[in-house]
Amino acid sequence: MRTDTVYKKAFNRAANMLRDGQLAGELPSENELRRRMCVSRTTVRKVLRELLNRELVTERHGLRATGRAVGDNDYYPDAETTPRAKHVEQQFMEWMLRGDTRPGTSINELELARQFGVATNGIREFLIRFSRFGLIEKRPNTGWLFKGFTEDFALELFEIRVMFELRSAQLFSLQPNSSPLWSKLAALKMAHADLLERIESRFHDFSGLDNRFHRLINEASPNRFIDDFYDIITFIFHYHYQWNKQDEKQRNLAAIHEHIAYIDALESRNSTRIEAACRAHLASARETLMRSLTGFDETSINA
Numbered sequence: 325m326r327t328d329t330v331y332k333k334a335f336n337r338a339a340n341m342l343r344d345g346q347l348a349g350e351l352p353s354e355n356e357l358r359r360r361m362c363v364s365r366t367t368v369r370k371v372l373r374e375l376l377n378r379e380l381v382t383e384r385h386g387l388r389a390t391g392r393a394v395g396d397n398d399y400y401p402d403a404e405t406t407p408r409a410k411h412v413e414q415q416f417m418e419w420m421l422r423g424d425t426r427p428g429t430s431i432n433e434l435e436l437a438r439q440f441g442v443a444t445n446g447i448r449e450f451l452i453r454f455s456r457f458g459l460i461e462k463r464p465n466t467g468w469l470f471k472g473f474t475e476d477f478a479l480e481l482f483e484i485r486v487m488f489e490l491r492s493a494q495l496f497s498l499q500p501n502s503s504p505l506w507s508k509l510a511a512l513k514m515a516h517a518d519l520l521e522r523i524e525s526r527f528h529d530f531s532g533l534d535n536r537f538h539r540l541i542n543e544a545s546p547n548r549f550i551d552d553f554y555d556i557i558t559f560i561f562h563y564h565y566q567w568n569k570q571d572e573k574q575r576n577l578a579a580i581h582e583h584i585a586y587i588d589a590l591e592s593r594n595s596t597r598i599e600a601a602c603r604a605h606l607a608s609a610r611e612t613l614m615r616s617l618t619g620f621d622e623t624s625i626n627a
Contacts, residue, residue: 332400334363335371337504342380343394344507351381351388360504412450415440417531431460431468475614482610485557486603488550489541493586493602496544497593506591508540513587520580523573530576537583541590575612582608 338361341347351357358368372388375381378398382391419436431451437444451468454460458477461469499505515533519526538557542550582605589601 330363331367331370334361334367335374336399337361338371338375339380339394339398340507340511342375342390344511346507348390351390360502362504412440412442412446414532415442416447416450427471429470430466431470433467478613481557482606482613484553486606488553489538489606490599490602492542492545492550493590493598494595496541496590497595497598499544505540505543508543509587509590512537512540513584516580516583516587520577523577523580527573527576530579534579534583537587579605579608 338347338357341360346360352360354365354368354372357372358365361368361371363371372381375391376383376388379391380394380398382389416436419439433444433447433451436447440447451460451462455462455468459471461471463469496505496509512533515536519529519533539554542554582601586601586605589597592598
């Protein structure tokens with residue numbers, strides 16, 4: 325089980341701030357760093373000690389300043405900065421995507437625990453959490469069963485998604501220039517451009533990027549109910565429709581271009597442009613989702 329994920333995530337965040345110039349020259353106070361990084365003073369101090377130890381930050385006469393350039397090897401690996409629950413979710417989603425898992429597939433807790441390198445109770449907690457949506461069902465003495473979902477279920481879910489995201493996108497545009505959301509958005513824009521250059525061999529990687537992008541937009545309106553709801557959004561919109569492999573690369577390529585247009589609209593802070601880009605992208609996502617259901621009706625297992 326990974327420990328100290330809060331510190332390691334904070335360290336990586338500080339490294340990014342140094343690398344992209346958000347922290348340059350003399351560093352701000354510990355209290356200001358705590359505010360920018362959204363962590364405790366204790367965590368900030370621990371991060372600063374490690375930055376000094378690695379010479380990424382220097383200290384002289386009580387004043388801290390930027391040191392050597394940040395390199396790729398300075399970051400903690402993703403596996404060490406992801407909480408166990410999130411790690412299980414990501415691994416499970418990848419298993420569903422890469423394995424062409426279809427409705428009616430049996431899910432074995434022990435087998436997944438071994439494959440993901442986690443304890444079985446972590447797998448069980450995740451499956452129980454998702455079972456409330458009716459997509460996964462516990463069968464007595466036989467483990468779990470993935471059931472699939474109906475068109476009505478998908479359309480109802482999509483309607484809520486549009487409501488949430490339109491609101492979040494508009495609130496995103498109102499963030500002050502100092503908000504860390506803007507630097508995260510810029511980093512995601514670069515990640516989209518990078519994937520675009522490697523789309524021939526890496527089109528499968530779009531699902532993870534898609535998830536990161538839409539979750540970032542929702543960070544503009546933090547809401548525990550939206551966060552919880554987005555778990556099922558992720559499951560369906562970023563993984564389920566990938567079962568239709570026929571035009572996956574073309575779909576992902578089109579979605580990348582839509583994301584970039586969406587990002588440009590957010591950066592413009594023009595509310596009309598933002599709503600148009602958001603609706604256009606979500607309309608494509610809806611069409612893709614509906615097409616993915618074709619051919620699965622006969623294999624879906626209804627409650």
